Amino acid sequence: MSAVSEPQAAHSTLEKPPSTAILCNTCGNVCKGEVLRVQNKYFHIKCFVCKACGCDLAEGGFFVRQGEYICTRDYQRLYGTRCFSCDQFIEGEVVSALGKTYHPDCFVCAACR
Numbered sequence: 001m002s003a004v005s006e007p008q009a010a011h012s013t014l015e016k017p018p019s020t021a022i023l024c025n026t027c028g029n030v031c032k033g034e035v036l037r038v039q040n041k042y043f044h045i046k047c048f049v050c051k052a053c054g055c056d057l058a059e060g061g062f063f064v065r066q067g068e069y070i071c072t073r074d075y076q077r078l079y080g081t082r083c084f085s086c087d088q089f090i091e092g093e094v095v096s097a098l099g100k101t102y103h104p105d106c107f108v109c110a111a112c113r
């Protein structure tokens, strides 16, 4: 009986330090220690903050808009989609009709509901 060895991730060359240092996308300094990776960009955890209010994005959710990172709250405030019926922001499913947007629940007949 022989143990089947799991295939290792292919590293054909000896490990070398990366030729280019990882730079924080916000402050431009070298990232050391804990680094946050978002898509293909790196950040110091303390540098990954909301563009609008400066809150910590590593904790909560965030949106990316034109390369800027914005917390959910600000994103909705600045760019959010409002329901034409109830005037509240819409998260998740959106119903669009005639250039207006609605919550699925709000998109009902105004007469009979």
Ligand SMILES: [Zn+2]
Pocket (backbone or CB within 6 Å): 024, 025, 026, 027, 028, 029, 043, 044, 047
């Ligand atoms: Zn930084």
Ligand SMILES: [Zn+2]
Pocket (backbone or CB within 6 Å): 050, 051, 052, 053, 054, 055, 070, 071, 072, 073, 074
């Ligand atoms: Zn914010």
Ligand SMILES: [Zn+2]
Pocket (backbone or CB within 6 Å): 083, 084, 085, 086, 087, 088, 102, 103, 106
């Ligand atoms: Zn609504």
